[in-house]
Amino acid sequence: MRQLVLDVQNVGKRFGGLKAIDNICFQVGKGEILSVIGPNGAGKTTLFNCLSGFYQPDAGDVILSGERVNGMSPHQICRRGMARTFQNIRLFDHLSLVDNVLVGDTNHHSTSVWGMLIRSLSYRTFQQAAKERAMKWISFVGIEADPRSKAGHLSYGNQRRLEVARALATDPQVILLDEPGAGMNPSEIGGMIELIAKIRSQGITVVLIEHHMKVVMDISDRILVLDHGEELAIGKPEEIRNHPDVIEAYLGGSGEKRKVS
C-alpha cells in the first residue's frame, strides 16, 4: 500500500432534508489518481466542497496526511496541502498569468509587511524566486501565452490549465480537479490527460471529477462512483466498467428490469 495521503471517513452533508452526500468513505495514496464519477446531482461537487472546506461536513472526518482538516476554513486546508480547481472557472481575470499563479504561492503570504515596505533584500530575492516558480508552473501546464498578459484574455482551454497551475503553485499533496475537461474538444482533452499524468509524476495525488469516460478510464488508478449522494462503487476502471450497479445508475436500469417495467 502506498503512503496514505487523504483519508475520507463517513463524510455526510445534508441541506435541510436533502442528503447531498451520505457516508462517503475512501482513501487515496500518494501519487494516486482517483476519479469521482456519477450522474448529475450525485453529489460530486458537494463532496469536493466538503473536502476543501467550503462546506462543513455534518458527519465524518477528512484526514489529510494524518491531520483532521474538517472544520478548518478553505485557506487553512489549502495551506495544509489540498488545492482545488473549480467546475466553472474562477480565475482572477484582471491579473496577469504570473500574478494568478503567485496568488496560489502560499509561502508568499508569510512575508512580513515591513519587508514589503522597505523592499528588503530577502523580500526581493524571495519575490524573484516566487516569480520563477510561477513561470515554471505556467510552462509546466503548457501555456505558451505571454505570462504578463491578462488571465481573462486566455482561451478557454488555457484558462483551465491556468487554474491547474495556480492550484499547483500552492505546493499541494492532493489536488482536487473539478471537471478539468469540461467543454474541451478531443485534442484538448488529450492534452489534459497528459497534464494529469504529469502532475502525478510529481508525486502529487489527484482526485478528479470528470464526465469524459475517456479521461476517467485512461488515467484513473481507481474510480469512485456516486449516485444520489451515496457511494455506489469504488475500484479499478475495469471493475467499474462491468459493475452492474454502475451500469444501472448510468443507463437507468438493466435490460431485464426495463422489460419488466
Place this chain on the structure above:
Amino acid sequence: MKTRAWGSTILLGILLVAITYPFIWLKLSYEPLSGVLRAIPDFKRGFAFLSGLAPLVGSGLGIYFLFRFLKQNSFFQKKTTAVYHSYKHIRRNSFFPLILFLVFASLAFFSGPKTLNVLIMVGIYMILSLGLNVTIGMTGLLVLGYAGFFALGGYTFAILQQKIPGVTWWMAMPMACLIGAAVGGLVGLPCLRLKGDYLAIVTLGFAESFREMVRNMSGFTGGDSGLVIQAASKVQPLFGLGVKSMVYLWVLAAVFLTVIILHRLYYSPLGRAWTAIRENEIAAEAMGVPVVKMKLLAFSLSAVFAAIAGVFYTAHIGFLNPESSAFEISVLVLAMVILGGLGSIPGALLGSFLLYYIPTILRDYFPTIADYRLLLFGTIMVIMMLVRPQGLLGSKDRV
C-alpha cells in the same frame, strides 16, 4: 515639444480665453442716467484668472518635461503591463519620487496663501482618496462612510489637545492612527459577511452615527459648535517659512509617503491578495488567501489614512465640527476615486486634484455657477460612466 504640440497649446490658450471671455474678461456696466447697459472689457480680472491657472499649467509642464528628461536618459522606463517587472522598475527609479517631491516642495516658497490653501486641501483629499482606494479599488469593498474615519482622526487630535495642553498635531498623529486602525477593524468586523450595497449601507451608518454621537457628547466634543485648536497645537513655522507653507510641506510629505507605501503594498503579495479577493473571493480563499484577515487589514489601513488626513485637516483649519463626518465628504472622496479610476494610485491623485480644484476655480471666477457644482459633478460622473467607466487613469489591471 514639437511645433504641433506648441500649436495645440496656443490653440488651447485661445480657446480658453474665448470660452471664459464672456464671464471673466467683460464687466457689465450700467449707467443709471442714460439707462444703458454696456459690457466693457476687464483685463485686470482676466489676467488674474490666467495667473490663477499659471501654477496648474506650470506644474503640468514641469512634470511633462521632467518625464521626458527621465525617459530620454533611459533610467525611466515605460511601465510594463504587469506586475511581473514592477519591483525592478521601482528600484531603478528610486530617486524619481524625490525629484518630484522637490519640485512640489519648491511651491511652498513662492506660492501665496490662497494657492497654498488650495494645495493643502488637495493634498488632504489625496490622502483620503488614496486610503479609500485601498478598500474600494484594491479589495473591492464598497465603503460609503469614509468621512467617519476622517472625522475620527480629526476628533482624536482635537480632543487630545483640549484635554492635555501642549499636545501638538504630530504628537496626536500616532494616537489617531492607532484609534483609526482599531475602529476601522471594528467596523470591518461585522461587515465581513456583507458585500456590495449592504456593506456600503453599514459603513454609511457608521459615519452618520459617529456624527450624531459627536453632536450629542457635547461636553467632550463641543457638540455642534465644534472644537477650536489651540495655537500651540497647530503647525509651527520653521526654516523661516510661514505656517501655511509648513502645513503644505507636511501634507506634501504625507501624500508622498502614502503613495510610496500604497504603491509598494499594491505590488506586494499583500496587494496581490487584495486584488485576488476583489476579482474572485471564493477562488482567493481556495488558494490559501486568508480572506477575513486581508479584508480587516484593508479596512484598518484605509481608516488609518483617513485619520491622518483628519489630523492634517484639523491642524490646517484650526477648527472641527461634526460636519466633518458629513455624507457629502464621503461621496466627494468616493467620486474622486471613481473619477480617477478604481484601484489606480495616479488616478486617485488626479481625481482628488480635479474635484477639489474645479470647484475652487468656479468659486473664484464663476461665482454664479459655483452653486451648481454638485450638478456639475453629477453630470461629470454620468458622462464618465458612459464614456470611460474605468475612470480617467484607471484600469482594473495592476499596471
